[in-house]
Amino acid sequence: MSVSFLISQAKSVQKVIDENSAEIEVLDQKIGDGDHIFNIQRGLKLVVELEDSIKNLPLAKALNMIAMKVLSGIGGSSGALFGTFFMTMAKSPDLDKDVDFNKACEMIISGIKAMKERGKADVGEKTMMDVLIPVSEKLNELKNESEFKSGLNEVIKIAEERMLSTKDMLATKGRASFLGERAKGHIDPGARSSQLIIDTICKSVINN
């Protein structure tokens, strides 16, 4: 993981999220209040715009700037959760040394753990954590493998399955929780956007 990797991933994710924005917006209007897609798009735009100010910075500093940008520029649940994710990654030890696959996995795992604590949501509550927690568990299994590319295909699969599984869940956290039974039958918009992010990044790592 490097600063240039983060920037290029942010650009790819931005493209994929923009392509799927109409779908996510509709999902959120069905069970939320419709702000999720705008928050995610605004956040990605802000991070991509940071390129010139972070491209020559050490990784820890760049991650911290991304965290502060996300935290102060997005708002809503997404801002707090993704801000917490990047802030936690920025605090990882030894970021001045080479960050290999194992180290990158550990950073992501600790970031997702911090999101879980911030949002107080676990698997089965119809939120983005339904995708992120199983992905983090799979990365924990994979992190010491030298041949991790086939494992990343499994990560992609897990993210997709878990995203789809939110469809039949009752929501107990977030805006959708106010709907009771009426939230059933719709995929959680946060689970969908998280799955698209994971899908994009994994594919890009596999293809490089």
Place this chain on the structure above:
Amino acid sequence: MKKFINNNDDFLKESLTGFGKAHSDIINVNLDPSFVSRKNKTKDGKVSLISGGGSGHEPMHGGFVGHGMLDAACPGFVFSAPTPDQMQAAAEHVDSGAGVLFIVKNYSGDIMNFQMGAEMYSGKNDSIVTNDDVAVEDSTFTTGRRGVAATVLVEKIVGSLAEHGGSLEECKKLGEKVNKNAGTMGVAFTSCTVPAAGKPTFDIGDDEMEFGVGIHGEPGRKREKIQASKTIVGNILEAILDNLKPEKNEKNLLFVNGMGGTPLTELYLVYEDACQILQSKGFQVTKSLVGNYCTSLEMQGASITLLKCDDEILKHWDSPVHTAAMRWGM
């Protein structure tokens, strides 16, 4: 979408700037990070009250900054929680040393961002969470009930106690009492349109209403055919009374709140219906508030809040207030 708008990115900034100019005798507007604060510095020893939340509910919360109510308000984007740096900057700006009480409506995003703001602020602070919406079933396993119109009453009543020298602990205690004593339920006839979305949040037929709607256009208990006002008001009150269980000899404040698109003419009619129904059931209506205080952009509809009042609540309700949206006694 038909709205007064120049471009989406500047929507909030332009509105806030106009708000600042229109009420420059009472408040200041700070941008980057955005917060509204009183024109005059908080007096030494007075607890500072800070609220905030997504924009689109005006006059809540910026319209309640001023003597007898809030010290600062942090507006987020339309229907999106404000960010921690706003709360931190507002707290640093207004705290006079007696501490800061954050008043937060119960939504996941607001809770998380206010928590982070509170963690980032080094001064003494505490929070209360409002959750007066009886349309949503409460449970320890869920996010719980939504915070809606009673937040206005909490801000007024706790604001008065802070003005009278109440400590941070006393302010928190009174705020929690007001929240516990209040129940709200709303109904919508039309959807609202978030400027960034450009189209209505939900579809609703010309002859339909959303019973138990939230203040962001979130669905409520059920979709029904529209009925006579007396029937709608009766159903809302039944849900509130069922939840609040007031005593017959208790004093109550009746608050009819417009969602933004319903004229005052209709809100007063709703007030009349509600008074008649409550009195026919033997309940007292002692205090009133009618108007657009906690809105959902241009949504047509109204919410009714009932607040059970003891002497402490009544005293702080009546005490002077001078804000952009609420003014009496001075």
